Amino acid sequence: MNERNDKQYERYRRLRKRKTNRPIILILTFSIIMIAIAILGSLLLKGSEEHVILNPTDTQPGLTLDDDISSGIEESGKQQSSTDDTEWNLTLVNKWNPIPDNYEINLVEVPGGEKVDERIYEPLMEMLEAAKKENWDQLPKVVSGYRTQEKQQKFYDEKIAEYKQQGYSENEAVEQAKQWVAVPGYSEHQIGIAVDINGATYDLYFWLQENSYKYGFIFRYPAGKTDVTGTAEEVWHYRYVGVEVATEMYEQGLCLEEYLDRIEK
Incomplete structure (x- = not known):
């Protein structure tokens, strides 16, 4: 046991x-x-x-290789777009500079039936709406936008005929007409970024001269710049250049020819 x-x-x-x-x-x-x-x-x-990209200039730590490549593509696209903008909205067309060869344009219709380059449609409508709210009960009207070569030729020929009826010789009529109507192929209207505007009263033009730059437009042919622009004063003619450029030109009292000459130096 x-x-x-x-x-x-x-x-x-x-x-x-x-x-x-x-x-x-x-x-x-x-x-x-x-x-x-x-x-x-x-x-x-x-x-x-x-795999983290270490870049002293990065403001966002932890940027991966894929993010960096994506960002680079986006920035490249923005830069390309900016370059394209500079090429079209600062295109110089006057009596000495014809429309560039193979100039391309996509048109859109504005109220009243005229057409403009689609890239200026929104700022143009914003400007017209602002003018309406500020001083008038009706929307200012675009009476002339894009013109074909044939339409510009028609206006040009009619102006020459008008001066000839007043007793001017052929050569004199042509020279007079050139001050008011651009020679076909030398008109801003043919690139679709210039418009002639009419309103209920003449006061519209004073408002446009003081406010158009806020929307990227310039008073293209002031009275004191005729020798530089090659065109007599046209209080109704406004041209799109972009808000930044228009503001600088307005503040410094420059016409487009003077502005472009300054930035090229």
Whole structure:
């Protein structure tokens, strides 16, 4: 009996010892797993950091390679757009400078039936609406927008005929007409970014002279600039150049020829 009891006690002692050690084993196993996870996470984080673009000029830390490429494409597109804008809205067309070869234009109709370059439609309508709200009950009307070569030729020929009827010689009539109607191929109307505007009263023109620059338009042919522009004063004729340029020209009292001459130097 004693020997049996001893064997049973020994078995009980071993079982108890095994149960006592089980929590310790579980704790050690859990600790080892957590350490392994921490080490693996550290290695993954270090690997991801190697793909970050480090640029002292970046204002957004953590810019990835894909973000940098995407940003570069967007900036390139913006720059290209800006260049294109400069080419079209500062195109110089006057009695000495014809319309550039292969000049392309997409037209859109404005109230009244005239058409303009689609790129000036929104600022033009904003300007006309502002004029209406400020001083008049009706929208100022675009009486002349884009002109074809044939239409410009018609206006030109009619003006010459008008002076001839007044007794001018052929040459004299031509010279007089050139001051009021551009020679076909030399008119801003043929590039679609110039408009002639009429309103209910003459006061509209004073408002336009003081406010058109806010919408990117300039009073194209002032009285004091005839020698520079080559055209007599036309209070109704407004040309789009963009808000920034129009503002600078307005503040400095420049016509388009003077502005372009200044930025080219």
